[in-house]
Amino acid sequence: MKFFSKVAGAVVGMAVLCGGTAEARDWSVIKSSGTMIAATEGAFFPFNYFEGPKLTGFEVELAEAVVAKLGLKMEWRVVSFDAQLASIRQDRFDFAIASHGYTEERAKSVDFANPHYCTGGQIAAAKDGPLTMDALKGKTVGVQLATSYYDNAKKIPGVQEIKTYKADPEAFSALRAKKVDAWISDKWLIKSTLEKNAGSGIVSGEQVFVERVSMILRKNNKELKDQLNNALAEVVKDGTYAKLSQKYFKTDISCHQ
Structure with a gap:
């Protein structure tokens, strides 16, 4: 757990929250841009954290593998956990992966992809x-x-x-x-x-x-949600998920263990 990560999160999070007017991005817009914009916290070891200046962790590597399956580049935003739901409703990024457990209250504000760990x-x-x-x-x-x-x-x-x-x-x-x-x-x-x-x-x-933990995204962005779910399933199928789970936890943390 690096105190630098909290500083970086505050700085980048401020940039995201205080930027200009954002536009909602559906799957066709994302695909044509060639880049997926994702948010995480950067202070939740070993899921998302900083090693020096490098953002890493189980969720970071998993998201990068999912986005690579979609043939896109990844662009990260670091936003404090408590600001992420509001930010995603403002379309500041395409999805967030920061250990969001499903709750009925959260589901009123955002949609949840299939769980990536339990x-x-x-x-x-x-x-x-x-x-x-x-x-x-x-x-x-x-x-x-x-x-x-x-x-x-x-x-x-x-x-x-x-x-x-x-x-x-x-x-x-x-x-x-x-x-x-x-x-x-x-x-x-x-x-x-x-x-x-x-x-x-x-x-x-x-x-x-x-708790079942998932990526979150703007409500009613069904095509993007389907793309993320399909790519996650492929990452599980090809063994990437198992390798990351063993790397960070030395056990299977999926919801099927």
Whole structure:
């Protein structure tokens, strides 16, 4: 998790959000342009993050493989997670891939492609901390702002306080600094974070909910959605998906495992 990524996200995100009037791009316009414009967060290791100046991660490589199947070049935008739904409704990019779990509320604003991985919200805390939902009674929980983890943390009975952070690295830092008693986030992100910080004294706990994660795009852009779904299926079929899943997680994170 690189603090540079948050700075880059803020700068590029501002450029996207504050630019001139955008025009909706359907599949025919995208195809004729030769370039797909996609957005991600850049601060969600190992799904989308920066290695120095390079944007990478499971979702970044997967999206690039999907777009290559469509015979197009990729142009990235880095936008903070909490700004992405509003940005896509303003047609600032063609689709976003940033670990958006399907919710009925989000589906009112954007369309979801077929899921590219399945996961769930998981608790992380100190070894002697609250590692179950029952143990969170009277405790303070850290989550990323505007996420399904925040929505689901609110449903846990007896939680004393929920503190929100701009990105997960900040929530993890708050847990290590004992500013919160527990952190709830994506189970694969927590797995990777704890592997990178083996001496932190933080461990994973109970899974809170199950989630299906997809690319999102402007509503009623059916032809683009079909193209993305077909290309994703091809990337799964040719073995690219399996290679990326093993590279980043050493296991199958698809919804068919």
